[in-house]
Amino acid sequence: MNLKKCLGNLLFITTIFYQFIFNELYANSSLEEILKREKLSTSDVKIVQKILADKPGESIRSFLSVIRDNDFPDRSRWLSLVLVGKTMGTKSSDLMVKYLSHPNWMIRSAAVKSLKSLKIVYPIKEYRELLSDRSYVIREQALDTISVLKIYGLKMDVLKMLGDSSNYINTKSGMKPSEVVKKIISTLSSLKVKEAIPALRKLQSSSMGAGIRGDINQAIKKIIL
Numbered sequence: 525m526n527l528k529k530c531l532g533n534l535l536f537i538t539t540i541f542y543q544f545i546f547n548e549l550y551a552n553s554s555l556e557e558i559l560k561r562e563k564l565s566t567s568d569v570k571i572v573q574k575i576l577a578d579k580p581g582e583s584i585r586s587f588l589s590v591i592r593d594n595d596f597p598d599r600s601r602w603l604s605l606v607l608v609g610k611t612m613g614t615k616s617s618d619l620m621v622k623y624l625s626h627p628n629w630m631i632r633s634a635a636v637k638s639l640k641s642l643k644i645v646y647p648i649k650e651y652r653e654l655l656s657d658r659s660y661v662i663r664e665q666a667l668d669t670i671s672v673l674k675i676y677g678l679k680m681d682v683l684k685m686l687g688d689s690s691n692y693i694n695t696k697s698g699m700k701p702s703e704v705v706k707k708i709i710s711t712l713s714s715l716k717v718k719e720a721i722p723a724l725r726k727l728q729s730s731s732m733g734a735g736i737r738g739d740i741n742q743a744i745k746k747i748i749l
Contacts, residue, residue: 555586559600569603580611591623591631598630605631609638621647629659636662640669652681656688660704663691667707671714679717682708686723692732699732706739713743721747 555575558568576583587604590596596604605623609616616638623635624647636654639647654666655678663685670678685691685708692699712720721744727733728740 555583556590559590559596559604561600562597564599564603572603572607576607576611584608584611598628601628602630602634605634606638609634609642614642614644617642617644617646620644621650624650624654629657629662632657632659632662633665636665636669640665640672643673645673645675648675648677651675652678655681655685656690660702663704664707667704667711671711674715676715679712679715680719682711682715683717683720683723686712686720686727701732701736706736709736709739709743713746716747718747 555572558564558572561568564572587608590604591601591608593601605620609620612619620635620638620642621644623631624639626632626635632654651666651670654662657663657666667682669675670682686705689699691702691704691708693702709724712724724740724744728737733740
């Protein structure tokens, strides 16, 4: 038997073995048991998706229960809400809007991610509030949503963020722009907010704009074009 054939047989046996293990894990696992784990492996996620595909209604009820239960790890609650959005589609939009104000930032993150994926534009008030969220991650996600979905009704709210000191980091050498500021600039560029040009040039010439002058240059060029 040549080496190539041996390797082919070994690969076949390995594939069968891992498929057997996967099937055993699937047969003996419940969503709640898996989602209780502090760290979810790739296999765990695949099993969750398999259970969801086989029992969508029951799985959605389990996911909603997990989301509401603080005893489950944040990562599992995040995954549960994302999978609810993917499964229910636009029918879940009102639920996602509700979770935009959840006290846990990871739940808010899953909600805004789902709304962006579903191309839901209407919760203008809620998106506006996220622009001043206490989490930088959520602010960036909100900006990305506004940029991708072209929510022009919030362009002036995005512009106001340039002057919000909470989007800058206080260092020994002075105030420095956070990653949120870079996202603000790219969002203003994406929406072609001409009203932003004076503010961008002012920031560009200030000490706070030292590390982002290239970003500002590109943004201004795109807005003008």
